Amino acid sequence: MTETDSATTQTTAPVLPATLRLGPVHLIVTDLDRSVAFYQDAIGLRVHRREDAIAALGAGAEDLLVLVREPQARRAGRHAGLYHVALLHPSRIELARAALRLVATGTPISGASDHGISEAIYLPDPDGNGLELAADRPRAEWPDLGNLAAGPLPLDVQRLLGLVAGEERCHHADPELSVGHVHLHVGSIQEGLGFYRDVIGFEVMTLMPSAAFVAAGGYHHHLGFNTWRGEGVPRAPADTVGLRHWTVELDAPAVAALRARAAAAGLAFEELDEGMLLRDPWGTAVLVRGLP
DSSP: OHHHHHHHHHHOOOOTTOEEOOOEEEEEESSSHHHHHHHTTTOEEEEEETTEEEEEEESSEEEEEEEOOOOOOOOSSSSSSEEEEEEEEEEHHHHHHHHHHHHHTTTOOEEEEESSSSSEEEEEEEOOEEEEEEOOOOOGGGOOTTTTTTTTOOOHHHHHHHTTOOOOOSSOTTTTEEEEEEEEOOSSSSHHHHIIIIIIIEEEEEEEEEEEEEEETTTTTTEEEEOOEEEEEEEOOOTSSEEEEEEEEEEEHHHHHHHHHHTTTOEEEEEEHHHHHHHHOOEEEEEEEOOO
């Protein structure tokens, strides 16, 4: 190996394995009864377990959201933290059934977009935590991920609902519902890349001046982060609703490699029973744990 080859090897960006999955997203809410009712009725989730101030919800299989009650928490403001968490439906018709649940429960939405790669409906939960209900298009139909600057088109909601015309509301989401991605507010795209690309190991799929979308295995994005609240926004105050932490699941060698990268970068992290908890430059926490 030549000196040049050695230098190239040492500066090669880390790459997460395609087997990466996103685990449960932990959200802070103020009224657990109200939030559980919303996620059951409007989103179609089931309560997997509930104890004291915590409720774990999903579609009958693995936990997708874990709600943590903090009654005194304030609404999020102009700071880093959660933009939205995307619940990924396994098919377009299941997204249509999700839309039908929203109509049947009179749940207002904040937007609906056709991204080419996916179709999505946006709405807040009762505390203002952002949600995206999405369904991917087949990968062969995706546009060039490096050239998405033109932005999304409006979603034809009526055409989507036409897929389930005449159906009764289905109270429960499909068991194959999963966490598709998490999208964050940050204070700097370059600092975000320094953490999520250079340490965590996500690959950049789409890069814009004010947003980045990163993933493993060629997916369109497992994580998005933006500066739409302004460059240099501070970390979230401790007493706000929003994201407690999100979860990345990796095989054992990938977890060990990430632990080594974090240590080499001088990053402090917590070793918990569930896995390794790291914080980005704005204090937003991500739990890295082994695949079940």
